[in-house]
Amino acid sequence: MAFNSGLSPIVKPWVLLLLLALLQCSSAQFCSFLNNGCIDPLAQTAVSFDFQPLFTDPIYFYYGFDASSSGKGEGPMTKTGFWLRYQDRHVNKDAINQNMTSEVALRVGNMTATPSGTNNGCDGVWGTRCSNDIKFAIQQTIFLLSSSGRYYDRPLQKALEHMMLVPPHLPNCVSFVFDVAAIPVQEFAREGDDQNVIVMPSGSGERPWQVFYLDDMTDHQQASQVAVGIITRGPSHNSPPPMSPNEIQVELVCLQAPQSPPSGSSSKDHD
Ligand SMILES: *[C@@H]1O[C@H](CO)[C@@H](O)[C@H](O)[C@H]1NC(C)=O
Numbered sequence: 001m002a003f004n005s006g007l008s009p010i011v012k013p014w015v016l017l018l019l020l021a022l023l024q025c026s027s028a029q030f031c032s033f034l035n036n037g038c039i040d041p042l043a044q045t046a047v048s049f050d051f052q053p054l055f056t057d058p059i060y061f062y063y064g065f066d067a068s069s070s071g072k073g074e075g076p077m078t079k080t081g082f083w084l085r086y087q088d089r090h091v092n093k094d095a096i097n098q099n100m101t102s103e104v105a106l107r108v109g110n111m112t113a114t115p116s117g118t119n120n121g122c123d124g125v126w127g128t129r130c131s132n133d134i135k136f137a138i139q140q141t142i143f144l145l146s147s148s149g150r151y152y153d154r155p156l157q158k159a160l161e162h163m164m165l166v167p168p169h170l171p172n173c174v175s176f177v178f179d180v181a182a183i184p185v186q187e188f189a190r191e192g193d194d195q196n197v198i199v200m201p202s203g204s205g206e207r208p209w210q211v212f213y214l215d216d217m218t219d220h221q222q223a224s225q226v227a228v229g230i231i232t233r234g235p236s237h238n239s240p241p242p243m244s245p246n247e248i249q250v251e252l253v254c255l256q257a258p259q260s261p262p263s264g265s266s267s268k269d270h271d
């Protein structure tokens with residue numbers, strides 16, 4: 001039995017959201033720039049996307065960044081955080097019949113664009129055919145991994161490591177999508193036998209799932225970047241490999257968190 005493939009042409013109204021919360025410098029600072037366990041974003045945005053069948057309700061991808069003109073003492077730096085939010089970790093147990101791992105990754109850097117259109121904003125960035133190339137490349141890499149018989153902990157993380165080393169052929173994409181220094185990955189659901197599932201609690205600025213720093217990036221530069229979220233549900237190593245790559249679910253979301261126009265001073269400093 002299969003779940004919906006990420007490539008299935010179910011056209012849902014693209015609900016780009018939402019919530020562009022521009023948190024002002026005047027608001028109380030609850031997290032310092034160099035603390036990587038939390039984030040007090042200068043700009044934050046979220047998008048809802050479907051992750052059926054495991055989650056029956058839409059889930060929200062949050063992305064935010066903070067900035068410092070002095071960073072760790074050498075030039076500007078940004079701090080990026082991301083997480084998901086969902087309703088009460090409510091999952092559809094009927095969708096569970098194998099050992100599966102769901103993960104979310106975020107890619108930021110070397111790509112400025114304004115999200116729009118299908119595939120949760122990504123088609124406006126690089127076109128539908130490129131979105132399909134990227135999804136297929138990820139499906140194919142996870143498929144080969146799960147068919148290899150080798151041990152792996154997290155399918156998306158392992159696949160991305162490989163794709164950053166050996167860039168996949170993406171005939172309909174203009175730029176090197178995997179040409180960034182790092183693509184942090186977070187596991188958020190692990191399904192097992194007997195309809196067991198462990199789901200990560202929703203994140204927040206106080207508890208972001210991943211935080212990372214980008215050197216030589218100013219707040220204005222990061223505001224023009226498109227942040228690409230990659231969300232997958234793929235076979236755990238102790239699961240029989242899927243019949244075809246199409247059975248591996250891959251969703252893309254593209255977001256941008258522009259800052260408010262500078263009023264007086266243009267960057268927020270933490271020191
Ligand atoms: C952008 O690409 C360059 C060259 O490949 C790379 O060194 C750099 O780390 C990339 N930037 C980010 C933010 O990943």
Ligand SMILES: *[C@@H]1O[C@H](CO)[C@@H](O)[C@H](O)[C@H]1NC(C)=O
Pocket residue numbers: 097098099192193238239240
């Ligand atoms: C899921 O993983 C467990 C533990 O490794 C294993 O015993 C079980 O056979 C696996 N289930 C399936 C359907 O592959």
